[in-house]
Amino acid sequence: MPELRTDWLTGRTVLVAENRANRPNEFADELRSSNGEPASAAGAIASTVSDCPFCAGNESRTPPAVYTANDPSGRWRLRVVPNMYPAVGSEADQPTVHPLAEPAVGAHEVIIEAARHIDRMSLLSVTELQDVFVAYAERLRHWRSDGRFNYGLIFKNQGARAGASLAHVHSQLMALPGIPPAVERELQRAEQDFAEQGSCAYCRLIARELSDGRRIVVDRDGYVAFCPFASLQPCEVWLLPKAHEEAFEQMRSREFFQRLAGVLHAVIRKLESLVPGAAYNMLLRTAPWQSADGSGWHWRIELLPRLTSFAGLELATGVHINPLPPESAAGRLRDA
């Protein structure tokens, strides 16, 4: 059973999940390589269907699907399966005995975004990307209505530097009983600001960014994408709906997913055109389910390219170094 441990002095929380060590890692050679050892001549990424547990034909190598989207001929083109190596357990089978540890209960699923072996989100068609968003909303609604969980997160690790262990295009969902500390801090600030100002902090942020203009990457079809003022990394992009929408999973209309897929696809293509082969994380931050009424929140997607390493300063102080001002990054992305 994975365990959630807290360090009471530093306040950090860690999921100690021994079963994660058993995951296959297609990038293992690559990672050894960046530690100074030679990479294997065979290359790092499984590129054959027979090796990849996420490819069509290898369904028996994952748990049964809990959700699928099919093409007109009835073949699946997207599957959601429970994670074989979950970082959280489905229920606490035994209590932990340490006062700073608790059983890490939650759900952990994998969204396999295509049946064919492709390794980048940009290689999905806009229609396929639309299916992906529909699946996100469906699975978030599923776990929200389960009742045991107060927070749902979708994230994607693309490329070994972003933490991926398999190359086949996929993302992950986690549902957790508590609101994680970093999210809690943002929620508190946003709700307090909403109470003081009487309007959504994110709506006002969008208005300020549009009025300033220097950090805007894309502004169309009801969405705005910009490089945040305090970007952690070069070319970080936030994408938000311009209308006030609290929870991503509240959205149901076909048109909503269509427009979103179109805009995100455009942003990703710009990013990959500017930094070919970039590793990045994508985070979908929907409103915490336990927030009073969710009105302090406004959902967003974050694209976080991994172009510089988190080093000693970041680890010691929480202060990040970004060598590319977001104003320059946005200009380059607009032109890409």
Place this chain on the structure above:
Amino acid sequence: MPELRTDWLTGRTVLVAENRANRPNEFADELRSSNGEPASAAGAIASTVSDCPFCAGNESRTPPAVYTANDPSGRWRLRVVPNMYPAVGSEADQPTVHPLAEPAVGAHEVIIEAARHIDRMSLLSVTELQDVFVAYAERLRHWRSDGRFNYGLIFKNQGARAGASLAHVHSQLMALPGIPPAVERELQRAEQDFAEQGSCAYCRLIARELSDGRRIVVDRDGYVAFCPFASLQPCEVWLLPKAHEEAFEQMRSREFFQRLAGVLHAVIRKLESLVPGAAYNMLLRTAPWQSADGSGWHWRIELLPRLTSFAGLELATGVHINPLPPESAAGRLRDA
């Protein structure tokens, strides 16, 4: 002038330091490689004296030394130089205009730990490591007495995955006017605990770890090294003096540095024997200079191997996944 920017919603702080983009990076090929592009055949690490700005003979390629340690023949064996590409500026030449930005003022130095071209701390002799600690204490005292700064940090990035851009063995010092947010949180907890309990929180942590025993790696010569209960990464090690010592730079006796060098050398050798070629960060956390009387703090060294990547979950929630329980890690390190 680098700028310190704060995101008022997420609370994160970022040093936007454009000049950092001009740094030479010996690992650039390697990093491209782990993004999926081929590494150059030439290999990533400058291994010839003529290429390396930190090697003896190339002193003109760095600013003049502000501190040196010499061998008996008068040749330097350790140099401290101002960082050519500082993440902070020496003084604010112009005010910033954004309410969430301020000029990032501070000192940023490089400690070149050997005159010969070696790329791992473990290749230093114990005597050389002792010189390194003497230099740390000397430079921390220098900046502390400068009066403009309230926090001093020493860190080392070893290997590309840990954020190093040059291979030649070195570490860095930063002195900052304010206490960084992550340090401030720990300081508040530690001081509150000291006030409530009437004794140092870290001294009691050491006593608990020694009594439990499962996470102890080394216990000798007045120091204890253990894998912390909420280790962020496999084989993370904290090293603390068993006696209550608040600030590292208060220590001056030759014997102090000798014993510390011996113990740290032993721990590093264990780590490198268990994980050959490991990339890691080393952090020296001394008491913040601005703390009331420093009595809430107790200095420590953290060794943080970079064996897993920070991925989407970590970035979104601040919760880390560690697949190796520290009890197992400590057992393996004891045996290594």
